[in-house]
Amino acid sequence: MLPTRNRRWVLAERPHGRNVAETDFRLDTAPVAQLAEHEFLIQTLFLSVAPVMRQYMLDGAGIERPLQLGEVMRGRGVGRVIASRNADFRVGDIVHGKLGWQEFAVTDGSPYFMMYKVRQRVAPYSTALGALGLTGFTAYLGLADVGATRAGDRVLVSGAAGGVGSICAQIARNLGARRVVGLAGSAAKCALLTQRLGYDAAINYRRDDVDQRIAELLPDGIDVFFDNVGAEILDTGLKHIRRHARIVLCGQIATYVDAGKPRPLYNHDAIFKRMARMEAFFIYEMAQHFERAEAALAAWIAAGKLEYLEDRLEGLEQMPRALIRLYSGENIGKQVVHVSD
Numbered sequence: 001m002l003p004t005r006n007r008r009w010v011l012a013e014r015p016h017g018r019n020v021a022e023t024d025f026r027l028d029t030a031p032v033a034q035l036a037e038h039e040f041l042i043q044t045l046f047l048s049v050a051p052v053m054r055q056y057m058l059d060g061a062g063i064e065r066p067l068q069l070g071e072v073m074r075g076r077g078v079g080r081v082i083a084s085r086n087a088d089f090r091v092g093d094i095v096h097g098k099l100g101w102q103e104f105a106v107t108d109g110s111p112y113f114m115m116y117k118v119r120q121r122v123a124p125y126s127t128a129l130g131a132l133g134l135t136g137f138t139a140y141l142g143l144a145d146v147g148a149t150r151a152g153d154r155v156l157v158s159g160a161a162g163g164v165g166s167i168c169a170q171i172a173r174n175l176g177a178r179r180v181v182g183l184a185g186s187a188a189k190c191a192l193l194t195q196r197l198g199y200d201a202a203i204n205y206r207r208d209d210v211d212q213r214i215a216e217l218l219p220d221g222i223d224v225f226f227d228n229v230g231a232e233i234l235d236t237g238l239k240h241i242r243r244h245a246r247i248v249l250c251g252q253i254a255t256y257v258d259a260g261k262p263r264p265l266y267n268h269d270a271i272f273k274r275m276a277r278m279e280a281f282f283i284y285e286m287a288q289h290f291e292r293a294e295a296a297l298a299a300w301i302a303a304g305k306l307e308y309l310e311d312r313l314e315g316l317e318q319m320p321r322a323l324i325r326l327y328s329g330e331n332i333g334k335q336v337v338h339v340s341d
């Protein structure tokens, strides 16, 4: 028996100039649409949240169309195909893609949905949203390709205990880095970085003098700065770059609430003086490399060379809460929500 009713979170308010609130979303119920030719129906197993979602609620972040009020919240998930009129996606296939915050999603598998089959069997399906999905690909391709991380590099990672950051040190080490230092927002997170996540040392950016601690922990400077945060942390890191350093602009979560406010970079002259390269990337533009990234990450997991952390909430009702946790820093590792078995 196929489902007829679909519970889903829709956008109710836009968080202009403030943090995301639970009241920005409304849980409603709608009929499950009949499948047209080429369409298939997916039952959501897990959903993912990402800092960029606040931008989708406002202006689309320049990379996605802004959401309309009343529209289902955009987001990636992993699910099982339960009905299909598409020859490429069969009943029983496990896929990850843009499912939206809902129990059932109808899609035609066209490029917008970025729908991929989960083929690996080394880790649970939820990892298709974490270490073996776009989160993992972001960390891997950001470090390996954009950052050109190589043997002997000294690496600094901000946002080090989050979904992307929590696997960066191990990936950097697997690529040959000699020393990796991470920045996170609590003592507990810093302990985790050094005890489980492969970081040589950690800096609590809320309590420590970041400038002084980078100088102490990376006295010879930084070859690769993988920045998830932007603003002051980016600026401080620039002071410590080495000759021919690579600064990877992965994310700017510190600027998301008051986006548009000028953010001076007082230390940008270091980029010129040390002939460094600063480059931003957007993972959706690197799809031709996903297979390589997945193969590398899956091989490291299978070999015990990559441990990942998942922060899991139970039930579709938790979606707004899950997203808010990213901005308050409550999550440790990749934040996912378990929707159905």
Ligand SMILES: NC(=O)c1ccc[n+]([C@@H]2O[C@H](COP(=O)([O-])OP(=O)(O)OC[C@H]3O[C@@H](n4cnc5c(N)ncnc54)[C@H](OP(=O)(O)O)[C@@H]3O)[C@@H](O)[C@H]2O)c1
Residues within 6 Å of the ligand: 049, 050, 051, 052, 134, 135, 138, 159, 160, 161, 162, 163, 164, 165, 183, 184, 185, 186, 189, 228, 229, 249, 250, 251, 252, 253, 254, 255, 281, 282, 283, 284, 325, 326, 327, 328, 329, 330, 331, 332, 333, 334, 335
């Ligand atoms: N370039 C791409 O294609 C791409 C793809 C995916 C993600 N990203 C970016 O990568 C970054 C990490 O994403 P994620 O999904 O893994 O999220 P995440 O790191 O799991 O969650 C966000 C973390 O950011 C930290 N944070 C929140 N507000 C902060 C602030 N004002 N200053 C410093 N740190 C703050 C919090 O940790 P603390 O407790 O340590 O503060 C929080 O746990 C984000 O900036 C995201 O936009 C980029």
